[in-house]
Amino acid sequence: MTHILAIDQGTTSSRAILFDASLRMVATAQQEFTQHFPDSGWVEHEVDDLWRTVAETCREVVARAGVEPGDIAAIGITNQRETTVVWDRETGAPVHRAIVWQDRRTAAFCREMQAHEPLVTERTGLLMDPYFSGTKLRWILQNVEGARERAEAGKLLFGTVDSYLIWKLTDGARHVTDATNAARTMLYNIHEGRWDADVCGLLDVPMGMLPEVLDCAADFGTTDLLGKPIPVLGVAGDQQAATVGQACFGEGMLKSTYGTGCFALLNTGEQAVTSSHRLLTTIAYRLDGKPTYALEGSIFIAGAVVQWLRDGLGLIQAASETGPLAERADPQQRLYLVPAFTGLGAPHWDPDARGAIYGLTRGSGPAEFARAALESVGYQTRDLLEAMKADVGPLEGVVRVDGGMSASDWSMQFLSDILGAPVDRPEVLETTALGAAWLAGMKAGVCGGPEEFAKSWALERRFEPGMSTEERDGRYAGWQAAVGRTLTR
Known part of the structure; x- marks a missing residue:
């Protein structure tokens, strides 16, 4: 197996990039999707658009490169961070459009909660701002009819875009994320490496909705999207993936x-x-x-x-x-x-x-x-x-x-x-996809460790x-x- 597939799910488009074992780009495919602005300062995506464009670009890039699915050792995922998705545990149907990281609809709530910012910052490293996932998740639970009751009954799942994509790629077998994406939710204690019960309570978020948190290079599950089982072995939020790629x-x-x-x-x-x-x-x-x-x-x-x-x-x-x-x-x-x-x-x-x-x-x-x-x-x-x-x-x-x-x-x-x-x-400007590919390739044993990778910059x-x-x-x-x-x- 001589190739690594990187999924780069961004704010305005989804891309799939195929790398060889030396982390040279072989082929790429990209699709844009519609941005929705239902109110001033609100930004949303159709969740199905995210999944559809990812699935289609993955199939397209493999066909364009002329490789067989069996030639792909692993998949790495990098994604727009903070964007919030809530979906049904059984059917996978989203309960609302994805609320995008740029969205500011929870600004008033964040102002009301300013007295709690020291606790949030101490535990999560973040500020009480609409940018992060936690208040977006709370908004969905508060404003979508029946959502809170279903969430408390264990019927709904929350995730950032990586988590939702993995759930779809594995046909609902895995509800997981990585530490970098978890760290952007305003719900994760970055010092203790766990979801923070106090902050979740502050935002009234049922902890049963939250995914398991793994390393950036880990076993995130296996997908048959391309017709052959391929493991997903690397995940990082886009900016952290770029840090790794650089x-x-x-x-x-x-x-x-x-x-x-x-x-x-x-x-x-x-x-x-x-x-x-x-x-x-x-x-x-x-x-x-x-x-x-x-x-x-x-x-x-x-x-x-x-x-x-x-x-x-x-x-x-x-x-x-x-x-x-x-x-x-x-x-x-x-x-x-x-x-x-x-x-x-x-x-x-x-x-x-x-x-x-x-x-x-x-x-x-x-x-x-x-x-x-x-x-x-x-x-x-x-x-x-x-x-x-x-x-x-x-x-x-x-x-x-x-x-x-x-x-x-x-x-x-x-x-x-x-x-x-x-x-x-x-020389390589696509450092976000490169970082995701290296994480997956390293876990698969196709690529060397950090020191060897750094020498290739x-x-x-x-x-x-x-x-x-x-x-x-x-x-x-x-x-x-x-x-x-x-x-x-």
Whole structure:
């Protein structure tokens, strides 16, 4: 068996990527699916869309590669985190659409529960924010007719997307998740490695709904989806999978992924660092029962701001147009776009903030909008790194980047300029799928361990800062002022 299949179930599409035993990409298949916005700040997915697109892309990629199912040693899964699914234990029928990580419908409840945030943070490493699964699950139990009664009777199951996919892949035989996804629910004690009864009680969540928590490389069950039994041996939430795929195994290593949102993770080793600057303490990965922790900063809108330029404003037809368009912007204009379309994440955590743009003149046009949009991602990343420095002291200095937006040379050069630090882009940008594939391949005995995998990491390009300190600090001060005018609290 010479191949590994990675399932990458994301916020706007599902992908299947086939790797060979050397973790080289052989073939890929991708399908987008519809986003649903039933109310302001609400984001949902049809659960059947998630499963259908995963199943179809898995079959498609195997056919495209011309390999036999028997050639596949294992499957690895990586997924959008925090997105919440509740389904019937017997039939698998969802009781509600999946409530997506971006969804802010529980903001009022989170404000009511602020007095309990110290307990939640102490146990789970997270903040009392709508971002996480716990309050989304509570909302479903409170608002779907009969859901709470069925849950308390043991008839409903909860899971993040990985858990639901595994349940479907194994025909309901396994209700499991991994430690990284569990750590994003606001229900899991990251220090003791178990679901926390006190926090579950606080959110009125029946613990019988919750999946068994396994290592990132473990036996998650076997699927006959492709016609032959194939084990699922690796699972990690998308940002943790990218951390693994970037080989950030050393304490102090930092990666930043640019997809729909932006997520920066700093490996803190065996120590679960509690942030004083509203970053998240989370599990980077868990192998052989031993967790490695990370500090995480979460930005809700990164690549999504480019989608907004395309789909909302119609300024571009393809994401690749933004860099060349930004280069033509008037250097005398300094626009600041604060993309708080679904609130602001770290380090502000303001779910009620909404997007704003400052500095408009009669001369502001598509080029200036494009530049402001791309720059907003760099500014937000600096917000995260400044908070990390305040928590742990000086950082290693190099930021490893990945995700679709990292392909933009203009964006990555601005990122290096505004951070005042080197930015390393690897040869393989699909680090999320790569991390999932390596976890599964390692468990299957096809791939080597962390040290061997780290040696395979290869640099495609390093971006060095070229902006003066005076300009860098002046630009960032303008950004901070713009954010200050946008915050609602």
